[in-house]
Amino acid sequence: MVQEEEKTPEASEQGAEQKTAQEAKKDKSKKKKNREEELQQKLEEAEAFGKKQKEQLLRTAAEYDNFRKRTEREKSAVYADATADAVKEILNVADNLERALAQQECSVEDLRKGVEMVQAQMCAALDKLGVTAMGEVGEAFDPAVHNAVSHVEDEAAGDNVVTQVFQKGYKIGDKVIRYAMVQVAN
Template identity: 70%
Template sequence: MNTEEKNPQTEAGTDPQTDAEPEASQETEKAEKKDKGGFGGKKAKAEKEAMQKKLEEAEEALKKQKDQLLRTAAEYDNYRKRTEREKAAIYSDATAAAVLEFLPVADNLERALEQQECSVEDLRKGVEMVQTQLKKALEKLGVSEMGAAGEAFNPELHNAVSHIDDENAAENVVAQVYQKGYKIGDKVVRHATVVVAN
């Protein structure tokens, strides 16, 4: 007679040690799933939402900056165009004001030429009157004459065309003026053409 006692678990073909291992691995898998879907999953989701929010805020800020840049560029373009128009208008107005001062001179010259019979003396007086009128018009525009005999020669104001020796004149002075110069304030409009002595 066989005295070996049969283990009911052995009979069933199950080993307690091998049965425990699948149960442990199943528990581990459950724990990992729980970890992924549980607290760890919530944390990742919260981080993702925070990053998404930051991205949206950055995109909104970028959009505002772009809009502001476009507005600034448009404003600058409008300012540039307006400035160009104003400069053109100022130049046009200044030219018109200058021409207006010379129109009476032109009118008097026309009247003088319309005279059929006049003496040389009358003609001379008429030309002198027109010259006086012209000088007044230039003065109103801030234009002053420069270049007169006896002035010290200044290359910034005078254009010397020749040099002469003159015992009666001081050294490096204007002896003769071929053509008067003109300036507005400190700006030279035309240099005086002169002859320099010594």
């Protein structure tokens, strides 16, 4: 007869401990695998998000570059149009000066009258362009618009008053194009 080993309670406890240790290892292995899968999924999501952000950044950079180029073209076009408008106004004056010089025989009176007409036309062209003259005798001296090239002692004129204008100044709006060259009384 074969003797059967009797299982003692200690032996069954060891078997149970081995089973729980194996189950714990399996659980630990499962948890580790789940954690790896979870981390892998998060990594893939982060990579997808990064790729999406990079594409958006590239699109934004391209849009900005296009905007910058378009703005530069528009700026150049506006400048060219403004220059063309200014030249167009001055061309009429140049044409009249050429006509005056083409006259072979004319009196001094006719010549003076023609020059006065050309000057009036030039003033009208400057007015149309928004250019205003500055620097009149009797004005208070203002270093923001006048360039004092000489001083004179004149008690009748008062202090810091323009007594003579050597060259008129011009401005568009508040921007000075050319300062008026003047003589100032002290």
